[in-house]
Amino acid sequence: MSGVLDLTAILVMYAFGELVARKTHAIVDTVLTISVLALLGFWSGVLPKNVFNVSGIDAFGMVIVGLLLTSLGTTINLAELKRQVNVVIIAITCAVGASLLIVVVAILLGKKDYGIVGAPIFAGGNAATLVLLNALRNYHLQTLTTYALAVLTFQNFIGIPIATYALRHEANRLLADGLPTMDIDKEKSNQHRKILALTPTMNTPMMCLTKLGVVASLSYGLSLLVHGVVNYLVICFILGIVFYQLGFLDENIMSKTASSGLITFLVTVVILDSLANTSPHQVLVVMVPLIICLLVGTIGIFLTAALLSRFFSVSLPMAVALGMTCTFGFPTTMILSQEIATSMGRTDKERVILENYFLPKMLTAGLITVTLISVFFAGFAIKYLH
Template sequence: MAAIYALTICLVLYAIGDIVSVKTKGLLSLVFVLCVVMLIGFWCGLPTDIVTTAGIAPLGKVSASLLVVGVGTTMNTKELMRQWKTVIASFCCCTAGVLLIVFVGRFIIGTDAAIAGAPIFAGASVALMIVNEALENVGLTDTLGVVVILIFALQKFIGVPLCSFCLNREARAFLKDREKMQKYLAVTTEDAASEKKRPLSFFSKTNKPVYNFTKVALVASLSTALSALTQDKVNVYIICLVLGVLFTELGFLPRNALSKLDSYFLLLFSILMTIFSSLAKVTPQTLVQSFIPVLVVLLLGAAGVVVFAFLLSKVLKQSTWLNIALGITCTFGFPTTVMLSEEIANGVGTTDEEKSALRNYLLPQMTVAGFITVTIGSVILAGIIVPLLG
């Protein structure tokens, strides 16, 4: 097959996933639809090497580092400090879910399956990329590749109903506290333009995509070199994330660099297609066999979030319902965090005042929680846990 034909087919499959996701308002995610469409395609005769033929595979392997550096540029450290309770609740509850999968799941589905599945519960395509690379290195792609992909594709169906239920309970309790409601009616956002001049802001004066892309690549390269100096004991993606934050604070990288590259789609497309190419080895029989490990990982992860949310509520002095909602954002992230907040505000609030107060109360916390769990937590947890494979 000609490379252009292969690339076009891959783009069509990706587009189908995106269209269905938009039409169902995110109920069926792009990842889930793409997984189903590619599985059916491979079973119906789609070439198993289509991603390699399209020339996507090499790009997919380098895109992850660029993507993580870009993610680091989205972190607003001042906002995270203001929302310190949200940061602690979301990260700790998500981590509790991951640890329960590792330490309890190993006795049910085996050590390797538990270790591979745990970071995926924490969310993000980058975590999936890290796990997928590790599975290839230890020769477990054939047995566990489909398990981690299914966890990634299906976790939203556990997380969204649980989060929606908890937010509903939290919203009703919030509206009963009139003093608290009045406080959130008066919330105003800070002017982002008040940001201080940064030491390396000279490098961000030119905002052309090619310059921003080059700077992101330089930081990714530095991260790779530093990881090599530690003999890969410190995962390269953790360093990418840290340096992405650092060089943004210094002014070398622009904030939200991914939106300024004109290539975010290409990075995500290449990563997902590279990972999902392993579905070519999946048969209907292996798919059925994979559902038990997937179910165990998702249920244990959710249980870990719920139990720790209850314990943490005593320490942080905030409700268990809110802590569960913040922690379980690891299963879906943005933009579902925004959609759920809006849905609950409009559904529970009966007046414009109540809806506005609920929106001001839930939306910032849910947005930060999704960022902490999916964007930061999943990368850190994957970098720490994945070396235990094999």
């Protein structure tokens, strides 16, 4: 099969996965669909084992991961995080609580590595998976690689239904007690020029990609200087935040490259390369650890949310919903907020108030867990793999 046929086969699977995600409102996400299709393709022989290599996705996809992690740093709005400080604390603490409980239970069961791999992914999904898979490949830990992908693809099935139920419960409470008055006036940030900001003419799609490449290359150089003590991809994310604050990188810069869709496709698909060498037996082996990880992580979020809801005077359902955002992140955080507001609000005014109440909180919680927390967790966890 030539490279173009291999690439087209993968594109078809990805497009079908996106269609399923839209039809199911992201309950069945793109990664789950294409993972199942890829496994069936490899096991049946329809897809060759070297499909990612021949199509060129394997090599280029792994190179582009650094640029994507750098761009994620430009989505961190420090001013908004300050305004939603309670939400940030709840989201971070729930993710930490779930991760610690997963690791503790795994150690007690004599499966430490499963806990070390599962905890960061449960606490943040894609970003953590990208960091961990890079290390797992180097260590040739195929079963743990399969387990990592399983946690990533199945955590939605627990996180989304629980968050949906919690948000509905919170909406009912608000409607019964009286909706809060919302201040729609937002703070305007100072418009002063940042120290490394370039002129608007320098923000073409190619220049944006070049700037991402420069920062990713600097991150790679720093990782060599520290002898890999801090993972290269973690440094990419940190410098993405730094250079965004300095003005060298624009906010959400990936959307300005005119290639964000292609890059997202490459980075999403490249993590499936490990499935080519996965056997049905390995999938069965990770099923029990997978179920334990998801259940224990969920219990950890509930316990942590119960404690924090009292401390911050937040309802338990709202605290649980914020904690569960680590299992799905954006855009599901936005979709759930909008759908709950639309379905629960009885008038246009109620729908607007509910959406204004849920959306900033859910977006902030999902952002802080899926990016900041998960990347640092994964970078820390790598040191303890063997």
